[in-house]
Amino acid sequence: MTTRTGTVDEFYQAVPDDFTAPAGVLLRAREVEVTTGTGAARAWQVVYATRSAFHAPLPASGLVVAPEPDAAGGGSTLAYYPGFGGLGHHLAPSRRLGEAAVTDVSSAVAQGWIVVVPDGQGVGMTGLGAYPFLSGGAAAHTVLDLARAVTGSTEVGGASGACAIWGYGDGGRAAVMAAETQPGYAPDLDLRGVAAGAVVANPRALVADLDAGPWAGLVFAGMAGLARAYRHLPVTHLLTENGRRGLAHAETLTVAELLDTYRHIPLGTWCERREPWNDPLWRYVLAAEAAALRAPEVPVHLYHGTEDELVPIAMSRALFAEYRALGVDLSWREYDTGHAATAAAGAREALTRLNSFRLRRRTPSAATATRPSAT
Structure with a gap:
């Protein structure tokens, strides 16, 4: 992939203070070299409009990688939120994917997904401050708006129809927060399901x-x-x-x-x-910032390692129980491994679940369930 570290890249420069573009709109894109190991046929860096946690308009950047046009999958979009890389704008996955992300993206591309990878607010784009790490609203908007910007676009990817979301660790938190936020924030997005590992729910x-x-x-x-x-x-x-x-x-x-x-x-x-x-x-x-304040209206697959030394498995077990009480369509898997090993061990089943989700039509409930906020 083309990187421009050490030089000013106008593609990533933030827009003026009076930025008001509607959320989910693709602002610009450029084709780049495909990252080695992803197995993708084409790739693009993109800039799109999103909203901060409290709905202030701002631009964000990301990466789109696509398989061969005739690949199985029907142009379905998989929003993959990578793990936390740091707080600075220079740490953008769209400039350089980490090793774990390359492995996951390549597995998804091989199964016909058009994969979109958000950089995160303040990452990639210059002049927007630090990445709002742990902000569920910011992460949710970033994921959902990138999927909206790419789905149906004739400029990048060719994605259309079904969308799913996948993440682990910080990415898993982003995935479930996006699922909770989607019915009210992006009801136009045909979200089919979510896979999330080692979720920081509390x-x-x-x-x-x-x-x-x-x-x-x-x-x-x-x-x-x-x-x-x-x-x-x-x-x-x-x-x-x-x-x-x-x-x-x-x-x-x-x-x-x-x-x-x-x-x-x-x-x-x-x-x-x-x-x-x-x-x-x-x-x-x-x-x-707690999860399970609202009920996702799509199937959710949760997974966690029993030996996780970073995020205790009790946190995901509690999230599973809270979602079950809200009537969420759930699946669960535990692995006898630690944090990093579980990311690798759980990837195969996560993709299997996501593939099954994209074959199902979303059937939103009549009224989204909620639970009282903690004080």
Whole structure:
């Protein structure tokens, strides 16, 4: 794939402040070299219109990879949300797919899917701030609007008809949040089903669990990402001056650099409160980011590893129970493996499930079920 690191690429430059394009509209596209290993016939980098978590219009970028035109699959679209790579705009999957993403995308392309890969808000595009990591609304809009922009487009891919969503870890969270959001936000999208692994369904519980441990960099990244998503609120009020500098630095780092820089450092080190997630404002933000606040109207396949050292399997089991109480069409699989190994182990069944979903017509319920928000 063509990359332009180290130089200014006008394709990824953000549009003016008065940007008002309707969500789900393709703004521009350019064909690029196909990433080695994906098995795709053609590929495009795209820029499209989406909405922030709180519905402010903004552009986002992504990647579209397509199989041979006569491949089985009927032009169905698979929105694949990759794992968390860091908070900076230079970490765009549309510029360079990670190894795990290449493996998953190639498996999907081989089965006839036109795969669309969102970069994430603030990633790829310049001048939009840090990636709003852990913001379910931002991730959902990014996924759904890319699928809408590509489906039916004559400019890229040739996708039409059915759509499905797949992700693991941060991508799994994006997938289920998109499924919950779709009926109200993108009812025009013919979404057939979702596969999601190791879903961070309860960010508040995970933050408390990971704080001061080997994954503490993800806790700090979560604070940076949600501060970006909720910038209309004074969510950085707890940060010390050193904390504000640390947050600005974190916004430039890859996930590996985040983990190395902030390993075993408690979040309270950067704040005026030892457990900032118990601050009333942060309690509100984290409660608003819980999954299962609404019921997806499509089948959902959940999977998780029993030895997951990052996201406890209890979180996915609880999500499964909450979705079942809401009447969601569910399937579930556990693997006797850790976080990274489960991503690979669960991919084959995830695609099998997605292939079955695209053959089913969506039958939305008369009224979408909801559960009360936590406070």
